[in-house]
Amino acid sequence: MTAPVTTTDRASADEPTYHILLIEDDEGDTLLVEELLHDTGLRFELTTRTTLAEARGALADRRINCILLDLHLPDASGTDAVTAIRALAPHTAVIVLTGLSEAQAGTEAMAAGAQDYLVKGKVQADLMHRTVRYAVYRSQTERANAEAQAARLRAEENARLERGLLPQPLLDTSTVRVTSRYLPGAEMTLLGGDFLDVVEGDDGLLHAVVGDVSGHGPDAAALGVCLRIAWRSLVLGGHRGDDLLHLMERILIAERGNQQLFATCTLLTLDQAAATATLHLAGHHEPLLTTTEGTLEVSAAHGIALGIVPGVDSWPATVVPLPAAGALTLYTDGLTEGHNGPGRERLGVEGLLALIENLPPTPPAAHVDLLIKETHELNAGRHSDDVAVLRLDWGRQPANG
Known part of the structure:
Protein backbone atom coordinates (compact mmCIF):
# COMPACT_ATOMS: atom_id res chain seq x y z
CA MET A 1 0.00 0.00 0.00
CA GLU A 147 -30.18 9.88 -11.76
CA ALA A 148 -32.43 11.49 -14.37
CA GLN A 149 -34.30 8.22 -14.83
CA ALA A 150 -34.67 7.83 -11.06
CA ALA A 151 -35.97 11.40 -10.85
CA ARG A 152 -38.49 10.69 -13.62
CA LEU A 153 -39.69 7.56 -11.86
CA ARG A 154 -39.89 9.43 -8.55
CA ALA A 155 -41.85 12.23 -10.22
CA GLU A 156 -44.25 9.75 -11.81
CA GLU A 157 -44.73 8.00 -8.46
CA ASN A 158 -45.34 11.31 -6.72
CA ALA A 159 -47.78 12.31 -9.46
CA ARG A 160 -49.76 9.11 -8.89
CA LEU A 161 -49.83 9.81 -5.17
CA GLU A 162 -50.82 13.42 -5.79
CA ARG A 163 -53.79 12.27 -7.84
CA GLY A 164 -54.83 10.17 -4.86
CA LEU A 165 -54.12 12.78 -2.19
CA LEU A 166 -55.27 15.81 -4.19
CA PRO A 167 -58.32 14.68 -6.17
CA GLN A 168 -60.52 16.93 -8.25
CA PRO A 169 -63.45 18.26 -6.19
CA LEU A 170 -66.66 16.46 -7.11
CA LEU A 171 -69.14 19.33 -7.41
CA ASP A 172 -72.45 19.54 -9.28
CA THR A 173 -74.58 22.56 -8.37
CA SER A 174 -72.56 24.01 -5.50
CA THR A 175 -71.29 27.56 -5.90
CA VAL A 176 -68.62 27.11 -3.23
CA ARG A 177 -65.13 27.90 -4.51
CA VAL A 178 -62.55 25.26 -3.55
CA THR A 179 -58.81 25.90 -3.14
CA SER A 180 -56.48 23.04 -2.15
CA ARG A 181 -52.73 22.81 -1.70
CA TYR A 182 -50.33 20.06 -0.63
CA LEU A 183 -46.58 20.22 0.05
CA PRO A 184 -44.46 17.25 1.18
CA GLY A 185 -42.38 17.77 4.29
CA ALA A 186 -39.02 16.85 2.70
CA GLU A 187 -37.48 17.21 -0.72
CA MET A 188 -36.83 14.17 -2.89
CA THR A 189 -39.18 12.01 -0.89
CA LEU A 190 -42.52 10.41 -1.48
CA LEU A 191 -45.54 12.34 -0.38
CA GLY A 192 -46.54 11.96 3.24
CA GLY A 193 -49.83 10.90 4.76
CA ASP A 194 -51.82 14.15 4.64
CA PHE A 195 -55.01 13.94 2.57
CA LEU A 196 -58.00 16.06 1.64
CA ASP A 197 -61.14 15.87 -0.49
CA VAL A 198 -64.38 17.71 -1.31
CA VAL A 199 -67.58 16.22 -2.76
CA GLU A 200 -71.18 17.33 -3.16
CA GLY A 201 -73.58 14.65 -1.98
CA ASP A 202 -76.95 13.70 -3.40
CA ASP A 203 -78.44 15.68 -0.51
CA GLY A 204 -77.04 18.87 -2.07
CA LEU A 205 -74.68 19.43 0.87
CA LEU A 206 -70.97 19.99 0.46
CA HIS A 207 -68.76 17.49 2.33
CA ALA A 208 -65.05 18.02 3.00
CA VAL A 209 -62.25 16.21 4.82
CA VAL A 210 -58.68 17.07 5.78
CA GLY A 211 -56.60 14.40 7.48
CA ASP A 212 -53.11 13.43 8.54
CA VAL A 213 -51.72 9.90 8.89
CA SER A 214 -48.92 9.62 11.45
CA GLY A 215 -45.47 9.13 9.98
CA HIS A 216 -43.97 9.90 6.59
CA GLY A 217 -43.01 8.11 3.41
CA PRO A 218 -44.75 5.54 1.22
CA ASP A 219 -46.58 3.65 3.99
CA ALA A 220 -48.19 6.79 5.39
CA ALA A 221 -48.91 8.09 1.88
CA ALA A 222 -50.53 4.83 0.80
CA LEU A 223 -52.72 4.80 3.90
CA GLY A 224 -53.63 8.44 3.32
CA VAL A 225 -54.74 7.67 -0.23
CA CYS A 226 -56.71 4.67 1.03
CA LEU A 227 -58.55 6.76 3.64
CA ARG A 228 -59.26 9.54 1.17
CA ILE A 229 -60.78 7.15 -1.37
CA ALA A 230 -62.71 5.38 1.38
CA TRP A 231 -64.06 8.70 2.66
CA ARG A 232 -65.28 9.74 -0.81
CA SER A 233 -66.92 6.38 -1.44
CA LEU A 234 -68.60 6.30 1.97
CA VAL A 235 -69.87 9.88 1.70
CA LEU A 236 -71.35 9.24 -1.73
CA GLY A 237 -72.90 6.10 -0.24
CA GLY A 238 -74.74 8.23 2.33
CA HIS A 239 -72.60 7.66 5.44
CA ARG A 240 -72.24 10.61 7.80
CA GLY A 241 -70.75 11.63 11.15
CA ASP A 242 -70.01 8.88 13.70
CA ASP A 243 -70.97 6.14 11.27
CA LEU A 244 -68.57 7.48 8.64
CA LEU A 245 -65.66 7.83 11.07
CA HIS A 246 -66.29 4.37 12.51
CA LEU A 247 -66.03 2.82 9.04
CA MET A 248 -62.90 4.85 8.22
CA GLU A 249 -61.30 3.60 11.43
CA ARG A 250 -62.10 -0.01 10.53
CA ILE A 251 -60.46 0.50 7.12
CA LEU A 252 -57.41 2.15 8.72
CA ILE A 253 -56.91 -0.77 11.11
CA ALA A 254 -57.25 -3.31 8.31
CA GLU A 255 -54.86 -1.47 5.97
CA ARG A 256 -52.12 -0.48 8.43
CA GLY A 257 -51.17 -4.10 9.09
CA ASN A 258 -48.63 -4.47 11.90
CA GLN A 259 -47.66 -0.80 11.80
CA GLN A 260 -49.10 1.28 14.62
CA LEU A 261 -50.20 4.13 12.38
CA PHE A 262 -53.11 6.35 13.30
CA ALA A 263 -54.88 9.25 11.61
CA THR A 264 -56.42 12.55 12.61
CA CYS A 265 -59.04 14.26 10.49
CA THR A 266 -61.67 16.97 10.37
CA LEU A 267 -65.00 16.25 8.67
CA LEU A 268 -67.06 19.21 7.52
CA THR A 269 -70.58 19.36 6.06
CA LEU A 270 -71.47 22.75 4.59
CA ASP A 271 -75.18 23.58 4.25
CA GLN A 272 -75.48 26.87 2.38
CA ALA A 273 -79.29 26.88 2.54
CA ALA A 274 -79.26 26.57 6.34
CA ALA A 275 -76.09 28.71 6.66
CA THR A 276 -74.40 26.12 8.89
CA ALA A 277 -71.31 23.94 8.96
CA THR A 278 -71.30 20.66 10.91
CA LEU A 279 -67.90 19.59 12.21
CA HIS A 280 -66.56 16.27 13.50
CA LEU A 281 -63.01 16.40 14.85
CA ALA A 282 -61.13 13.11 15.15
CA GLY A 283 -57.96 14.16 16.95
CA HIS A 284 -57.63 17.11 14.57
CA HIS A 285 -57.70 20.85 15.24
CA GLU A 286 -60.49 23.27 14.42
CA PRO A 287 -60.75 25.03 11.05
CA LEU A 288 -60.45 28.79 10.56
CA LEU A 289 -63.44 30.98 9.67
CA THR A 290 -62.81 34.09 7.60
CA THR A 291 -65.43 36.83 7.37
CA THR A 292 -65.42 40.55 6.56
CA GLU A 293 -64.45 41.06 10.21
CA GLY A 294 -61.28 38.96 10.00
CA THR A 295 -60.20 35.35 10.69
CA LEU A 296 -60.69 33.33 13.85
CA GLU A 297 -60.50 29.70 14.95
CA VAL A 298 -63.86 27.94 15.13
CA SER A 299 -64.79 26.51 18.53
CA ALA A 300 -65.74 22.82 18.21
CA ALA A 301 -65.91 19.65 20.30
CA HIS A 302 -63.03 17.20 19.99
CA GLY A 303 -63.06 13.46 19.40
CA ILE A 304 -60.34 10.80 19.45
CA ALA A 305 -57.98 10.13 16.54
CA LEU A 306 -58.71 7.13 14.33
CA GLY A 307 -56.84 3.99 15.32
CA ILE A 308 -55.72 5.16 18.77
CA VAL A 309 -58.35 3.28 20.78
CA PRO A 310 -60.40 1.28 18.27
CA GLY A 311 -64.07 0.96 19.13
CA VAL A 312 -64.39 4.04 21.34
CA ASP A 313 -66.40 5.83 18.61
CA SER A 314 -66.46 9.22 20.36
CA TRP A 315 -66.77 11.99 17.79
CA PRO A 316 -69.29 14.64 18.88
CA ALA A 317 -70.82 16.94 16.27
CA THR A 318 -70.55 20.73 16.39
CA VAL A 319 -72.92 22.90 14.33
CA VAL A 320 -71.42 26.30 13.47
CA PRO A 321 -73.59 29.16 12.14
CA LEU A 322 -72.15 30.78 9.03
CA PRO A 323 -72.35 34.31 7.65
CA ALA A 324 -73.79 35.02 4.20
CA ALA A 325 -70.26 35.29 2.84
CA GLY A 326 -67.03 33.87 4.14
CA ALA A 327 -64.44 31.11 3.98
CA LEU A 328 -63.54 28.04 6.01
CA THR A 329 -59.93 26.85 5.97
CA LEU A 330 -59.08 23.30 7.02
CA TYR A 331 -55.41 22.43 7.35
CA THR A 332 -52.91 19.95 8.78
CA ASP A 333 -50.47 20.83 11.55
CA GLY A 334 -47.57 21.16 9.13
CA LEU A 335 -48.80 24.73 8.66
CA THR A 336 -48.42 25.65 12.33
CA GLU A 337 -45.71 23.43 13.82
CA GLY A 338 -42.82 25.34 12.22
CA HIS A 339 -40.99 28.07 14.12
CA ASN A 340 -42.21 31.67 14.19
CA GLY A 341 -38.87 33.00 12.98
CA PRO A 342 -35.23 32.00 13.74
CA GLY A 343 -34.76 30.95 17.35
CA ARG A 344 -38.39 31.50 18.24
CA GLU A 345 -41.09 29.17 19.53
CA ARG A 346 -43.54 27.26 17.37
CA LEU A 347 -45.87 29.32 15.22
CA GLY A 348 -49.03 27.70 16.57
CA VAL A 349 -52.58 28.80 15.85
CA GLU A 350 -52.13 32.20 17.49
CA GLY A 351 -49.09 32.92 15.36
CA LEU A 352 -50.94 31.73 12.27
CA LEU A 353 -53.88 34.05 12.97
CA ALA A 354 -51.50 36.98 13.55
CA LEU A 355 -49.80 36.18 10.25
CA ILE A 356 -53.13 36.05 8.40
CA GLU A 357 -54.14 39.41 9.88
CA ASN A 358 -51.09 41.02 8.29
CA LEU A 359 -51.51 39.47 4.85
CA PRO A 360 -52.72 41.80 2.07
CA PRO A 361 -56.19 41.26 0.54
CA THR A 362 -55.88 38.66 -2.25
CA PRO A 363 -58.08 36.11 -4.04
CA PRO A 364 -58.44 32.73 -2.26
CA ALA A 365 -55.81 30.80 -4.21
CA ALA A 366 -53.23 33.58 -3.89
CA HIS A 367 -54.10 33.93 -0.20
CA VAL A 368 -53.40 30.24 0.49
CA ASP A 369 -50.17 30.33 -1.52
CA LEU A 370 -48.98 33.43 0.32
CA LEU A 371 -49.88 31.93 3.69
CA ILE A 372 -47.85 28.79 2.97
CA LYS A 373 -44.96 30.88 1.64
CA GLU A 374 -44.87 33.07 4.76
CA THR A 375 -44.93 30.12 7.18
CA HIS A 376 -42.21 28.46 5.11
CA GLU A 377 -39.97 31.51 5.32
CA LEU A 378 -40.56 31.92 9.05
CA ASN A 379 -39.42 28.32 9.52
CA ALA A 380 -36.03 28.99 7.88
CA GLY A 381 -37.23 27.95 4.43
CA ARG A 382 -38.24 24.40 5.26
CA HIS A 383 -41.34 22.39 6.06
CA SER A 384 -40.76 20.08 9.01
CA ASP A 385 -43.99 18.22 8.18
CA ASP A 386 -46.33 17.78 5.25
CA VAL A 387 -48.74 20.66 4.69
CA ALA A 388 -52.28 20.23 3.38
CA VAL A 389 -54.66 23.19 3.14
CA LEU A 390 -58.29 23.21 1.97
CA ARG A 391 -60.19 26.50 1.70
CA LEU A 392 -63.91 26.78 0.93
CA ASP A 393 -65.30 30.19 -0.08
CA TRP A 394 -68.96 31.16 -0.49
CA GLY A 395 -70.83 34.41 -1.13
CA ARG A 396 -68.91 37.57 -1.91
CA GLN A 397 -65.17 37.76 -1.26
CA PRO A 398 -64.12 38.15 2.42
CA ALA A 399 -62.02 41.24 3.06
CA ASN A 400 -58.75 39.40 3.79
CA GLY A 401 -59.05 36.57 1.34
Missing part, protein backbone atom coordinates in the same frame (compact mmCIF):
# COMPACT_ATOMS: atom_id res chain seq x y z
CA THR A 2 1.45 3.37 -0.99
CA ALA A 3 0.59 6.99 -0.29
CA PRO A 4 -1.29 8.90 -3.01
CA VAL A 5 0.81 10.43 -5.79
CA THR A 6 -0.33 13.82 -7.07
CA THR A 7 0.83 15.69 -10.15
CA THR A 8 -0.15 18.87 -11.96
CA ASP A 9 2.80 18.89 -14.33
CA ARG A 10 1.94 19.88 -17.91
CA ALA A 11 -1.78 20.06 -17.02
CA SER A 12 -3.68 23.11 -18.20
CA ALA A 13 -5.31 25.35 -15.62
CA ASP A 14 -8.83 24.21 -16.55
CA GLU A 15 -7.93 20.51 -16.61
CA PRO A 16 -9.89 18.54 -13.97
CA THR A 17 -8.04 16.46 -11.40
CA TYR A 18 -8.59 12.75 -11.96
CA HIS A 19 -8.66 10.79 -8.72
CA ILE A 20 -7.35 7.42 -9.86
CA LEU A 21 -7.17 4.16 -7.91
CA LEU A 22 -4.75 1.57 -9.32
CA ILE A 23 -5.40 -1.99 -8.09
CA GLU A 24 -2.29 -3.93 -9.08
CA ASP A 25 -0.21 -6.46 -7.12
CA ASP A 26 2.85 -6.38 -9.40
CA GLU A 27 5.30 -3.65 -8.30
CA GLY A 28 6.86 -3.41 -11.76
CA ASP A 29 3.50 -2.88 -13.46
CA THR A 30 2.53 -0.36 -10.79
CA LEU A 31 5.67 1.69 -11.50
CA LEU A 32 5.07 1.57 -15.26
CA VAL A 33 1.46 2.77 -14.90
CA GLU A 34 2.54 5.63 -12.63
CA GLU A 35 5.23 6.74 -15.10
CA LEU A 36 2.77 6.46 -17.97
CA LEU A 37 0.26 8.66 -16.15
CA HIS A 38 2.94 11.29 -15.60
CA ASP A 39 3.64 11.24 -19.34
CA THR A 40 -0.04 11.84 -20.23
CA GLY A 41 -0.04 15.42 -18.93
CA LEU A 42 -3.20 14.72 -16.97
CA ARG A 43 -3.76 16.40 -13.63
CA PHE A 44 -4.21 13.38 -11.35
CA GLU A 45 -4.00 11.93 -7.85
CA LEU A 46 -2.97 8.27 -7.87
CA THR A 47 -3.69 5.83 -5.06
CA THR A 48 -2.41 2.25 -5.35
CA ARG A 49 -3.64 -0.90 -3.68
CA THR A 50 -2.61 -4.51 -4.22
CA THR A 51 -5.82 -6.38 -3.40
CA LEU A 52 -9.56 -5.93 -3.74
CA ALA A 53 -9.87 -5.90 0.06
CA GLU A 54 -7.42 -2.99 0.31
CA ALA A 55 -9.24 -1.20 -2.52
CA ARG A 56 -12.49 -1.40 -0.57
CA GLY A 57 -10.95 0.72 2.17
CA ALA A 58 -9.55 3.25 -0.30
CA LEU A 59 -12.94 3.67 -1.96
CA ALA A 60 -14.54 4.29 1.42
CA ASP A 61 -11.88 6.80 2.52
CA ARG A 62 -11.47 9.05 -0.50
CA ARG A 63 -13.04 10.35 -3.66
CA ILE A 64 -12.22 8.17 -6.68
CA ASN A 65 -13.53 8.75 -10.19
CA CYS A 66 -11.39 6.25 -12.15
CA ILE A 67 -10.20 2.74 -11.26
CA LEU A 68 -7.39 0.98 -13.13
CA LEU A 69 -7.97 -2.70 -12.38
CA ASP A 70 -5.58 -5.60 -12.92
CA LEU A 71 -7.53 -8.74 -13.76
CA HIS A 72 -5.27 -11.04 -11.73
CA LEU A 73 -5.39 -10.07 -8.07
CA PRO A 74 -4.67 -12.32 -5.08
CA ASP A 75 -8.31 -12.19 -3.96
CA ALA A 76 -10.18 -11.77 -7.27
CA SER A 77 -9.60 -12.36 -10.97
CA GLY A 78 -11.21 -12.02 -14.39
CA THR A 79 -14.77 -10.80 -14.69
CA ASP A 80 -15.34 -11.63 -11.02
CA ALA A 81 -12.94 -8.81 -10.15
CA VAL A 82 -14.87 -6.42 -12.42
CA THR A 83 -18.21 -7.43 -10.93
CA ALA A 84 -16.86 -7.01 -7.40
CA ILE A 85 -15.39 -3.57 -8.02
CA ARG A 86 -18.54 -2.39 -9.79
CA ALA A 87 -20.54 -3.46 -6.75
CA LEU A 88 -18.21 -1.42 -4.54
CA ALA A 89 -18.19 1.65 -6.83
CA PRO A 90 -21.16 1.50 -9.23
CA HIS A 91 -20.73 5.11 -10.41
CA THR A 92 -16.95 5.07 -10.89
CA ALA A 93 -15.19 4.55 -14.22
CA VAL A 94 -13.40 1.18 -14.42
CA ILE A 95 -10.56 0.49 -16.88
CA VAL A 96 -9.16 -3.04 -16.79
CA LEU A 97 -5.52 -3.91 -17.44
CA THR A 98 -5.00 -7.12 -19.40
CA GLY A 99 -1.96 -9.09 -20.55
CA LEU A 100 -0.79 -9.54 -24.13
CA SER A 101 -2.03 -13.14 -24.24
CA GLU A 102 -5.56 -12.31 -22.99
CA ALA A 103 -7.28 -11.57 -26.27
CA GLN A 104 -10.85 -11.92 -24.98
CA ALA A 105 -10.33 -10.66 -21.45
CA GLY A 106 -10.84 -6.99 -22.31
CA THR A 107 -14.14 -7.44 -24.14
CA GLU A 108 -15.41 -9.80 -21.45
CA ALA A 109 -14.52 -7.22 -18.80
CA MET A 110 -16.45 -4.53 -20.66
CA ALA A 111 -19.43 -6.87 -20.90
CA ALA A 112 -19.17 -7.23 -17.10
CA GLY A 113 -19.38 -3.46 -16.63
CA ALA A 114 -15.95 -1.93 -17.29
CA GLN A 115 -15.84 1.28 -19.35
CA ASP A 116 -12.70 0.27 -21.30
CA TYR A 117 -9.57 -1.88 -21.23
CA LEU A 118 -5.86 -1.43 -21.88
CA VAL A 119 -3.30 -4.10 -22.83
CA LYS A 120 -0.16 -3.99 -20.73
CA GLY A 121 2.95 -3.38 -22.83
CA LYS A 122 0.99 -1.78 -25.69
CA VAL A 123 -0.15 1.43 -24.02
CA GLN A 124 1.27 4.81 -24.99
CA ALA A 125 0.76 8.05 -23.10
CA ASP A 126 -1.70 9.50 -25.61
CA LEU A 127 -3.82 6.31 -25.50
CA MET A 128 -3.84 6.35 -21.68
CA HIS A 129 -4.79 10.05 -21.76
CA ARG A 130 -7.76 9.46 -24.07
CA THR A 131 -8.89 6.29 -22.30
CA VAL A 132 -8.98 7.82 -18.83
CA ARG A 133 -10.76 10.97 -19.99
CA TYR A 134 -13.33 9.07 -22.05
CA ALA A 135 -13.98 6.45 -19.35
CA VAL A 136 -14.60 9.11 -16.70
CA TYR A 137 -16.82 11.10 -19.06
CA ARG A 138 -18.80 7.99 -19.99
CA SER A 139 -19.19 6.99 -16.33
CA GLN A 140 -20.39 10.48 -15.39
CA THR A 141 -22.86 10.45 -18.30
CA GLU A 142 -24.20 7.04 -17.26
CA ARG A 143 -24.60 8.27 -13.68
CA ALA A 144 -26.40 11.43 -14.82
CA ASN A 145 -28.74 9.36 -16.99
CA ALA A 146 -29.44 6.97 -14.11
